[in-house]
Amino acid sequence: MSTDYNDGRVAVITGASSGIGEAAARELAADGYRLALLARRADRVEALAAELGNGALAIEADVTDRDSIVAAAERVKNELGGADVLVNNAGVMLLAPFSSEQRVEIRQMVEVNLLGAMTTTEVFLDQLRDGGGDLVNISSVAGRTARPGSSVYNATKWGLGGWSEALRQELQPDVRVMVIEPGAVATELTDHITHADAKRAAEQLYEEVAITAKASPR
Ligand code: NDP
Numbered sequence: 001m002s003t004d005y006n007d008g009r010v011a012v013i014t015g016a017s018s019g020i021g022e023a024a025a026r027e028l029a030a031d032g033y034r035l036a037l038l039a040r041r042a043d044r045v046e047a048l049a050a051e052l053g054n055g056a057l058a059i060e061a062d063v064t065d066r067d068s069i070v071a072a073a074e075r076v077k078n079e080l081g082g083a084d085v086l087v088n089n090a091g092v093m094l095l096a097p098f099s100s101e102q103r104v105e106i107r108q109m110v111e112v113n114l115l116g117a118m119t120t121t122e123v124f125l126d127q128l129r130d131g132g133g134d135l136v137n138i139s140s141v142a143g144r145t146a147r148p149g150s151s152v153y154n155a156t157k158w159g160l161g162g163w164s165e166a167l168r169q170e171l172q173p174d175v176r177v178m179v180i181e182p183g184a185v186a187t188e189l190t191d192h193i194t195h196a197d198a199k200r201a202a203e204q205l206y207e208e209v210a211i212t213a214k215a216s217p218r
Contacts, residue, residue, distance in 0.1 A: 007032035012076055012083045014063055014120055015090030017044035019187025020138060023213040024087055029054065036076045036083070038063075039090070055080065063090045063116030069123045082127040088117035089138040091156075095202055096195035098151045105194065106152045113156035118163065128175045135177045137164045143181055149198050157181075184210040 015021040017039035037045040042060035049058035094105040143157030168177035193199035
């Protein structure tokens with residue numbers, strides 16, 4: 001249900017092109033937020049922005065490319081008046097046993113899940129501070145419980161938790177910092193796993209326990 005408090009507030013969501021980010025966009029739009037939808041797949045966020053309306057912006061941006069985030073922040077400032085909420089949702093879960101063979105994916109997970117969230121936050125921080133904003137970091141149960149084959153993903157989510165807690169103390173009361181730690185949610189997350197055994201195991205687990213990203217009916 002839309003509330004006066006939410007109406008017109010501006011929320012920026014990274015990784016809004018699928019899964020939890022897309023579902024969050026739909027929920028925030030229904031709550032009266034104006035949205036900036038960031039992702040690398042421009043066609044996906046453009047279609048979502050067109051569907052949601054209310055001036056929603058679709059912005060092609062890669063959280064590992066600071067210039068693209070700076071350009072996104074300028075558009076949010078100029079076209080929506082600045083961000084009140086930033087949802088650091090973009091993430092990859094490239095499960096595999098830890099080894100040199102995985103070194104590219106090791107770096108990718110740290111750069112997207114952890115550094116990407118930090119970069120997006122430092123770029124948008126002045127906008128969030130201006131008027132009292134909310135920073136929402138999407139971690140995971142993998143930020144608390146570790147498993148074989150998940151060490152680097154665990155490290156990124158564990159890191160997100162520690163960084164968020166320090167930041168929460170540092171930024172209050174100007175900016176509220178929150179961490180959300182979902183369990184298994186049926187999204188595209190497991191599609192990108194390249195290690196065959198890890199992918200099979202993850203898909204089997206998700207088939208058994210994953211919930212939908214879609215919210216319950218209002
Ligand atoms: P999806 O794969 O469906 O979504 C991931 C999103 O991240 C996509 O929109 C993708 O967009 C974006 N993304 C990936 N790399 C980049 C990048 N370099 N720059 C910008 N955006 C990027 O998975 P989920 O919806 O499940 O994942 C969303 C978040 O939720 C992640 O942080 C994940 O770790 C977390 N999570 C997921 C759980 C689950 O079981 N699904 C459980 C707990 C946490 P694009 O490719 O278009 O750039």
